[in-house]
Amino acid sequence: MSWFKGLKYLVAAASALAPLALVVPVFAMSGGCGGECASCHSITLQEAGSLLKGIGVVKDVKPAEVRGLYEVTFEQQGNSGVAYVDYSKKYIIAGQAFDIASRQPVGANAPAAKQQERLDPKTLSSNDALVMGNPKGKKKLFVFTDPECPYCAKAHGELKKLAALEPDLAIYIKLFPLKMHPNAYDKSRVILAAKSLELLENSFAGKALPAATEATPKKPVDETIRFAAAAGINSTPTLVLPDGRVLPGFKDAATMQKLLTGTN
Template structure:
């Protein structure tokens, strides 16, 4: 089940002042669960053809929607069912306030990766080798958001010597020069060369194969990583996109 189509859901369901009105004890006086239910049997009946099983059911952060876990091929896919039980959303739900992809966040929370599958011999170390907490980062040397995140990673290691980052080069096809740059950086195993690329300085093309880059591209597809930057936390949870140093530290310290 691939989540390719994008939907922006603007829902204002279960409000206290709907046109037909509810009394003080009606829907809107408390939780939407007071008026709406979706049990396991109903979910199986509605979504039986969409996967191999149904997991948890919970009220989504989007008003008027249930988040239902659909199990397929060893993965858990979050889908959304509206309270009328007539509509299904299998694509991306975006939160407009901060442009966060609610669907992807729910997917990554439910499908941590096995970090033991990720080879790290080619990874660039940012921070101390003996740091207690190590975070894997998939980055692209021509990605503007990777450049922004890298600056924040430097702030993190300056403030917290117990945190380090293992950087894997993952060139995206949309950046045509990222692939040869990644090969050269991996061949040299040079963090400085990566930072030169982020600074807009030339990166020399080196006569080496660096098959690790191709392996990273293949592995990223298997792990469901399709964008950069993407951080992989020590517990295997993926966190794509840019974050400030403060937010990264809060995330690693387990703060909400």
């Protein structure tokens, strides 16, 4: 049995036994850490790829919500999956991790939140966003964008027109890479690290970007992904208007201007 087939078997078995996962405690560590796990334990993308090279191509690795485990996202033949590796890097766990109190999956297997129709504007951070228009503008428009999304590329041109029409508008572009675009995550990291609208526009134009490295920060992109997941934002482009209304999908400049002025 191959590694990947074996893993799929374990996933199926874990799914069948999911009810037990709600009541049987699993201890990932015999001792435990009192502080930040990352200060003692770490794993690189390359290291995870080497450990799991028989399973598939590792696309991401990060600390799991269950202390003592890394959550690994991998792909093989166009299919994606999630597994867990313990801090000793000797064991792999297939299946879902559940929160006992809510009885809901956690991590990458967590169910998607329902998209909210309106958000509290105060919960939206302009940190780790690209700024278009007037940085000191009193009106604030947030746009969730994927650097490989063709609709986002089209919307970007309309946002430029909108910025010219609305001189008191600050447009904050939050880079939100979708899983369907395998290179979008690293491109988002590179673009945000450089704080460069030009790099974003190069990506939309199909031009090559500098390669992401281990030193290219992940946290700014990960925080946007987490925020979007909690708000139920799952497509790009998605607008969040100054009054908090959440509007997915492409809008031209004229329509966006009407939405900003409350005439649409």
